[in-house]
Amino acid sequence: MECKLLDSTRVCLGRSCLNRFSRCRVDAVTFSNQFCSSRGMLIKASYSTTRKSKQSIDWVGQDNFTVANDSPWIIETNGIILSPSLVESTVLDYSEDKYDGVVIDPDRLPSNPKAFASILRASLSHWRLKGKKGIWLKLPVERSELVPIAVKEGFEYHHAERQYLMLTYWIPQGPSLLPDNASHHVGIGGFVINDQDEVLVVQEKYCPPACVGLWKLPTGYILESEEIYTGAVREVKEETGIDSEFVEVIAFRHALSVAFEKSDLFFICMLRPLSTKIKVDDQEIQAAKWMPLAEFVEQPLIKEDNMFYKIIEMCIARLGKRYCGLVSHRVVSKFDGKTSSLYYNVADSQDSICQGS
Template identity: 65%
Template sequence: MEGSLLVDSAAASLGATPAARRRRARFLSCPCSASSDAPATRAWTSYSSACKMPRTVKPVSRVNGWRNGGNGHGWATAREESSSVLEALEDEYGGVVVDAHRLPSGTGEFARSLAASLSYWKSAGKKGVWLKLPLDRSEFIPLAVKEGFRYHHAEESYLMLTYWIPDEPCLLPANASHQVGVGGFVINDQMEVLVVQEKYSASSSLGAWKLPTGFIHAVRSQTIRRIPGAVREVKEETGVDTEFMELIAFRHAHNVAFQKSDLFFICLLRPLSNEIKIDEAEIQAAKWMPLREFMEQPLVQEDHMFRKISDICVQRLRRRYRGLTAHRVVSKFDAGASTLYYSVAEHDRGYLS
C-alpha cells in the first residue's frame, strides 16, 4: 500500500473541523445485580426476559404468612403462620428471591429455615428459588448445597445459588456467557498510530507493538463509547486523552478466558493529547508509530485477524468504509437510556438524529 494514499485521504478525514469530528430467558433473568448493601426495604429490580425492566416492590397486606397484594409481588414474612420461612420476594414468574439482608445469623437456624422454606414453597406451587449468600455468610453454602441448591455464579462479595422446584426441565437462565473487550485505534495528524508493548503477553506476541486494549467492566457501568470504556483504556495504559469517533468492527469468539465467549470491539479514536505516560504495572512501553511501520509488523501481516482489523481501519481512513457511530437513545421498553450504534451517511444525519 502506498503511504501517500493513506496520508492524503486520512488527513482529510482527521483534519476536518471540530464540529465534523464530534440481550431471552423464559422464566426469570438473574436478579443478582441489586446492590448487596442496599436496604432490604428498597425496591428490588428484577429483569424481564428481553431486557431490564425495573419493577418496584413494596410491602403490602400480609396473607397466610405472605404479604400479597394480588399482583404477583410481595415480601414473605417469617412472623405469622410459618415462623421459620425465610423472608423472600415473590417474583412475577412464580418463583422467589430470598432476601439476602434478612438471613438467620446462625448455621443451625439457617438450615432449619431453609428446609422449612423449601417445603412451604413447594406446597405453595412456587418454581425457582434464588439464594444470594454474601461473603460473610459463606458458612451457609454447604448447607444450601446439601438441600439441593446449585451454584449459579459468584462475584467478589457474594455467591448466587438456585433451586428448581417443579419436576420438569429447569427454566432458570444460565449465568452470563460473555466477556467484553475493547481496543482503541488512535491515529494523529502525522499518520502515527498509538501502540503499546504489554509487560505480560503470549510468547507469539512478545516484543510486538499492538493497539491499547482492555476489558469493559459491568460493575463500573462502562460503555464502549464513553469514559470509562475505550477512551478509559487508552488513557489508563498510555496517558493519552482521546475522543470516540466510530465503532469500526467487532470480533466474536467462543471458549476463551474461563470458557466464556468473547466480544472484542475496535474503536476509532481521535487523540486530544500527545504526551505518553504509561501504566508501568501493565505496559512495558508505548509510542507513536508511523502507520505504514505498524502495518508492516509480522504480528499484523502474519495474523489474519490483526491484518483484517488493520485493513479495515485503513479503509476507514481512506473513506472507503464507514463504521458505526454512537447515539444515545431512551426506550420505554427497558425504562432507561442506552447507546445504539449504527451507521449514518452524511446526508442522512439530520433526518436520523
C-alpha cells in the same frame, strides 16, 4: 420493623443436657445481633430463666434462638430448634419477582447455620405450596458456612462475584427456566491516530511469546457496567495517558471459549486523540509511543496475521472514507424503560461520512 422483648414474655426453652423441654419464664434477656422481620426474629442473646415450678433452677446461657413474633417463643439452644411445628411457620424473608420467583433477602439470613438449614427447608415447603418456581439465594462471602447447607438442600450454584455466591432452586418438574449466568467477556482495542498519521501503540509487560516485541493497539476489558465507548477511552487513557474521544466501532471479533469456557467479544474502536503526551501505566505496559502508520503495518507480526491485518486494513479504509463503521446512538425503549446504546452504521454523525464499498 423494630422489636422489643419484654422480660415477662413467656418462652419455651430447652437444653439438650436436660433432655426434655421445660416451659419457663425469661427473667432477663440481653440482646445483640438482633433483627426482625414480618415472619419472625432472630436474636443472639444472653438470658437467664427460672423454671415455672416452685423448684428454682436458674441458669444462664448464650445462644442464637429463633422466635416467631405472634406465637409462644421457641428458643433454639445449641442450634437445635425445639418446636418443628412452629419452625415450619417461619419462612426466610423474601420478595417475589415477576416470574413467580422468590428472592431471599441476603441481609436477613439466620445467624445460626443450623437454624438456617431448618428455616430454609421449611421455606422451600412453603414456596412449593404457594406454587413458586425459581428461588434465588444470594449468600454473602461472610456467610460462606451456609453454602454446603444450601447445596445439601438441593440448591445449585448460579454465579458468583467477589462479594457473594448466588444459588438457585427450581421447584417445578422439568428443566429450570431460570436465565443463565453471564457468558461473555467484552474487550476493546483502541485505534488512535493523529493528524501526522501516527498510531498510538504499546508493548505489554505480560504477553504470550507470539507477541513479544510487537507494537500493538491498546486493549483491555470493559467493565460489567460500562459503555463500549467509555471503556475504550478509559483503557487508552490508563495504558498510555492519552485523552481521546470515541468515533466508531470498526468491527468486532467473536472468539469462543477463551477463559473459563466463556467467550470473548472484542470491539475495534476508532478514537480521535485529544492530547499528545504519553504516560505509561507501569503495571501492565512496558512502553508506549506514537508510531507512523506505515511502520506499524509493516511489522511482520501484524502483516502475517490474517486477523490483525484485516482489522488494520479496515481502519485505514475508514480513514480514507472507504469504509463505514458503527456509530453509537442513545435510544430509549418503553419495554424496559432503559436508555441504552444502539450501534449502527447510518451516517448521521458529522464524522461518519462512510461510503459502502
